[in-house]
Amino acid sequence: MLCAAELAAQELLRESLLSTNFTHTPAEPRIYLLDQLVYNSAAGAALQSIGARIKRRDTVFLAIFMSCAPLYPDRTMTVEALSPELASLIDPSAKVEHLAGGFQFTEGPLWNAGGGFLLFSDIPNNRIHQWTPDGQVSVQREPSGKSNGLAYDGQERLVACEHANRRVSRTEADGTVQVLADRFDGKRLNSPNDVIVKSDGTIYFTDPPYGLTKEYGEEGEQELEFQGVFRLAPDSGKLSLVNGDFRRPNGLCFSPDESLLYVNDTERMHIRVFEAGSNGALSGGDVFATLEGENGAPDGMKVDAAGNLFCTGPGGVWIFNPAGDLLGKIRIDEPHTANLAWGGDDFGDLFITACTNVYRVMTRTTGNVRNKV
Helix, strand or coil: CCCCHHHHHHHHHHHHHHHHCCCCCCCCHHHHHHHHCCHHHHHHHHHHHHHHCECCCCCHHHHHHHCCCCCCCCCCCCCCCCCCCCCCCCCCCCCCEEEECCCCCCCEEEECCCEEEEEECCCCEEEEEEEEECEEEEEEEECCCCCEEEEEECCEEEEEEECCCCCEEEEEECCCCEEEEEEEECCCCCCCEEEECCCCEEEEEEECCCCCCCCCCCCCCCCCEEEEEEEEECCCCCEEEEEEEEEEEEEEEEEECEEEEEEECCCEEEEEEEEEEECCCCEEEEEEEECCCCCCCCCCCEEEEEEEEEECCCCCCEEEECCEEEEEEECCCCEEEEEEEEEEECCCCEEEEEEEEEEEEEECCCEEEHHCC
């Protein structure tokens, strides 16, 4: 039985639902409704007072909160400074701003400077979404091949890692989609995960098997005997394996001068750094940093213009200087913080995808200029 206070809170939630202006219709509306409701202060207070006990017979069981992160009003979204150096990169009192929610698993954020909008993947929903600064969210592509990582090349063509199609694709100016890579030595790729484009047009991508499941791609057998990092030559389009000794290669990014390539290994919980030769080959591969903790693992990575490395990991975003010293963290209270991207007018905004949501943090630095389109 619900007490009088709980019944009153239930009615308040019902009224809040009816008055909520939804910006899009997700495939999993239950999560989206909850995301919207907790941003209503009155509804949020009601939820805090009754936890997961109230049931919405006509809409949703609030017990879903039991399997999600805490309610937004209580979330700890703060900057944790571990070195005085961090203050030059981000204000220790900077706030984490929630931009959009209600998706299934957000990934691959990518800023379009010319259009002033953010793209990001929602892998299980098989969509690429577009977010604009006025708060509007729209579907940019559906189906997306359950895309994960996204990047632009020098001609502003969208390069995408498609889990479901086990390929890397490029969208041409006329809207047609060209397959850049889907096989190596006659065998299907695992499920291309994250991608970057070098200033000379060379494409590097990681190929773990995360997309060989129905939810995040398509069920299938792994044909390659390794999980590698690949290189696509800009002129010939030849696909080369540049490293095959990872367990789960994931995020990757270049240093500002492109002499170093950082690649993380999600299963081993560390970031490796390679020297990138002029011919595209990699050497070295020492461990740059190890990330330990709960609620996440090394995933998306970006550098700023000074070479500081921002990597999603346990508990949020980890920030390292070029020497590998941990300067601090941006705490994101989500089960997994997936990826990040520089954007905004001066490329000083850090956009973060985490579970069903998209966030933004204003920084005091600027993203690597080679990321700008």
